[in-house]
Amino acid sequence: MDIHLRLARWIRAHPRTVDACLALAIFVFLVLPFAAGGVQGVGMIVMVSAALVIALVWRRSRVILSAGIIAGISLLQLITGIEPVPAQFVILVTLYTLAAYGPRWASLGGLGLAIAGVAVGLVRYGELTGVSTSDSILTTVPLFLILLFFVESLVLLAWTMGDLARSRRLTYQALEDRTRRLEVERQQERDLAAADERSHIAREMHDIVAHSLSVIITQADGARYASAQAPELAVQTLGTIADTGRGSLREMRRLLGVLRGDESASTRPLPTLDDIDALIQSVRRSGVRVACRRVGTPRRELPLGAELTAYRVIQESLTNVLKHAGADTTTEVALDYGPRGLTITVDDDGRGAAPDPTTAGAGQGITGMTERVRLYDGTVVAGPRTGGGYRVEAFIPYTQA
Structure with missing residues (x-):
């Protein structure tokens, strides 16, 4: 950082120290020389000057x-x-301070x-400035007007500089406030993005783990019952369990690779x-x-995100x-x-999705489906069928294609 910027920052951070140093400098250069000179009326000069300084x-702390x-x-x-x-010079400093830091009326x-x-x-002090009333009016008036113009110009200059400093200070404060607001908004956006990403990751984890574990558990139960009477079927079932586990592990590694920022792990195409x-x-x-049937042909292609959503449903x-x-x-x-x-419809003729009190996190799958489909202006309806079984029906429009 440049030295003038560090100096400006220090001055803004220590206003009382700066004001005390200014008063001391004026006292040293405009008061003490007269006190040491022994001029007539030095006591009054020092007393008035000291009060002004x-x-x-x-x-700035007590402007008025x-x-x-x-x-x-x-x-x-x-x-x-x-x-x-000579210390009357502080009047110009006071004008600058009023314009820069005081209320507008002051x-x-x-x-x-x-x-x-x-x-x-x-x-009042015309004799001191060379404007004597005993001189001719043709000499006095022009000289008075010149002096008046010069001194009034100093007064206006001091006030104008203070007013400009006031405008600059208010602009600087507005920029600081705006920077703070932007930082708060940026942090809020980061928090919202992190929350959205956590929700997305939770849905992905649920979809990958829940499906794979359900397949593994079903296969393992079947292999346990078949191992005594049909060992070859048990071997085939264990192979299916192993394949399902490996696939799930690959999906988990891909997901965790994305979290770590591993670019190579995120290049694998998502399901469609x-x-x-x-x-x-x-x-x-x-x-x-399980039977699968497809009806009709798409009028337009769904985006990859919508196809991933359909797959997850x-x-x-x-x-x-x-x-x-x-x-x-x-x-x-x-x-x-x-x-x-x-329109995606999944019907089964089982006993339905009655809540299992021993299963933690029940209902998260339906919630995840609904959130996914809602991102594409779609809808999800899930519930028991009238004749028994369970139905999940999801609709994803072409509007996002």
Whole structure:
């Protein structure tokens, strides 16, 4: 950081120290020389100068009080005839401070009072400035006007610089406030994005783990019962369990690779509607009779995200069949491409998806399906059928294609 930026930051951080140093510098250079010079009336000069300078210590912390003290002392000088002192320079500093830090009424009031006070002072102390009333009016008036213009210009310059500093300070504060608000909004966006990502990861974990474990558990139960009478069937079933476990492990590694930022792990294509047959085949190996039929042709292609959503809906529905429908269940998966979108229907004739009190997290699959489909302006309806069994019906429109 440049030295002038560090200095500006330090000045903003230590206003009282800066004001005290300014008062001390004015006292040293504009008061002490006269005190050491032994001029006539030195006591009065030092006393008035000290009062003017000390008031500068509170010029920003107590703006009105500091300006009032300096204005009162200057007014008292005009009334009593006490001659101006070099420390009267603090009037310009006070004008700058009022314009930069004081309320607007005090700033404008101080400017008007200073303009009037300068004019009265030039008349009151004309002899000191070389404007003598004994001289010709043709000589006095032009000189008075020149002095008045010069001094009033200094007053206006000090006030204008203060007003510009006020505008700059307010702009700087507005930028700081805006930066803080943007930082808060950015943090909120990060939190919302993290929450959304956690929800997405939870859905992916549920879809991968729940389906694979349901297949593994069903196959393991079948292998246990078949091992005594048909060992070759048990060996085939164990092979299916191993394949399902490996597939689930690959999916988990891909998901965790994305979380770690592993680019190579995220290049594997996500499941689409073309993978439905492989999904159904894995469920059939678990002993569930599953039929799949497709009706119509799509009017337009669904985006990959919508196809992934359709795949997850079917996967979750079949997982529920494995967990809840019971043995000897027949399931039908229908993909109907209508004029408005894709309708997915999964029907089974099992005992239904009655809640199992021993199963933790029941109902999360339906909630996950609903959230996924809702992202594509779709709907999900799930519930027991009138004649027995359970139905899941999802609709995904073409609007997002």
